[in-house]
Amino acid sequence: MKILIDNSNLYAGGGIQVATSFLYDLCSIENENQYHVVQSFNSGKQINKLDFDKRFKFYDLTSKNSSILKRRRFLKKIESKIEPNVIFTVFGPSYHKSKFPKVVGFALGQVLYPQSHYFKKISRLSKLKVKLTSYLKSYFFKKHSDVLIYESDDANKIYSNITKNKTVGYTVSNTVNSVFYNSNDWIEINLIKSKYDILYLTANYPHKNIDIVPKVIDKIIEIGKLDNFRFHLSVNKEEMNFDNKYDQYINYLGKVEIKQVPLLYKKMDMLFIPTLLETFSTTYLEAMVSEIPIVTSSMSFAKDVCGDAALYCEPLSAIDYATKISLLASDKELSNDFIEKGKVNLLRFGTSMDRTKKYLEILKKHANADD
Structure with missing residues (x-):
């Protein structure tokens, strides 16, 4: 089977982690498949091509040809040249129609959860931009996908209703990164601990609700049950603009490498994740495998992943978060x-x-037969 793996639109975060993990898993599966992998500038930096055998051929986009129009042209040219049995866009949407079966990963929370508190936080102009972008992306998901893969049953159910089940859909849950099970790969991360350490692994996006942290700190101090605590945030101080008075309660980690994450969790007492919009977050699973409790926002996507294994709070209530912490x-x-x-x-x-094998089963099921 000739598979074209399209990672061309991956920029940062969990999508790149999933795509990288998928490629390395494929390395250890013996088969006669051919893998043609289109890599975005950022996803290409996550792998060492020397780790891959002759079944893999890589096509690298540069930062100069990362626009949608240039990516489309690049991908269509490769498709015509290799004539794959199936195309797998790990996370979509795909911005062009293909002559070959196309399986596309879906992770667009803005479409799934229009009532999210996130939309109450942002300005009218920002809301309009998000709504327009989401509408366009949803259009391309519907128009250019033969099969959709969702990360949760919640996402599958909601978007299948939106599309009136016109596109075949499967749920393939995200998983804990394999680095958590390979302690030889772990890298130490140095930090000053407090009596009670609280982790929020996140990027500084509006839907991550990270700006609630100072308010939560104020309420924890007000409650008075916890006097020696610290939040550890995977952002830089400069990008947050929090008052300096919170410095004694916040450790700004900056970017944390994936191989540092397991030992970081081992230094923590709790995961705090007040996010307002996700389709799935592996951060929940990382906390579970690291055996620390979770305090999170009371959102349907969080409950779908965590079940009864988390303490839920009103998404925008600093006092509720502080009380539960x-x-x-x-x-x-x-x-x-x-x-x-x-x-x-x-x-x-x-x-x-397990996830990789499920992906392969779906790709095989929907691939064109070899000539």
């Missing part, structure tokens, strides 16, 4: 209960190799 910090038995529930919940998601 203080509760877990002062109640070891309750904290351990959520950790145990997390271990059980984690069993639903399998490994990255």
Whole structure:
């Protein structure tokens, strides 16, 4: 089977992690498939081509030809040349119609959750831009996808209703990155610990709701049950513009490399994730495998992933977050209960190799036959 893997539109975050993990998993699966991989500038930096055998051929986009029009032209030329049995756009949308079957990964929370508190936070102009962009992306998902792969049943159900089930859909859950199971690859990360350390691994996007952290700190201090605590945020101080008075309660980690993440979790007492808009977040699973409790926003996507293994809060309520954090910090038995529930919940998601094999099954099912 000749598979064209399209990573051309991946820029940052979880999408690149999934795509990179998928490629390395494919390396260890013995078969006669040919893999033609189109890499964005950023996704190309995540791999070492020397790790891959002769079944893999890479086509690298540069930062100069990363626009949608140039990507379309580049991809269509490659498709015509190699004539794949199937195309896999790991995360879409794809911006052109192909002559070959196209399987596309879906992760567009703005379309799935129009009632999200995120839309209440942003300006009218920003809301209009997001709505327009989401409408266009949804249009391309519908027009250029033969098959859609969702990361959660919640996403599958909602978008299948939107499309009136006109596009075949599968759920293939995200998983814990394999680095968590390979301790030889772990890299130490140095930080000053407090009595109670709270982690929020995130980028500074509006829907991540990271600007609520100072308000939560104020409320924790007001409640008075926790006097020696610190939030560890994977952003730079300069980009947040928080008042300097919060510096004693916040450690700005900056960008954290994936191989540093497992040992970072081991230094933490809790995961805090007040996000307002996701389709899936592996951060939840990372906390579960690292055996720390979770305090998160009460959103349907969070509940779909975490089940009863998290403590949920009103998404924009600093006092609710502070109360739940203080509760877990002062109640070891309750904290351990959520950790145990997390271990059980984690069993639903399998490994990255399980995910890769499911991807291959779907690709094989919808591929054109060899000539």
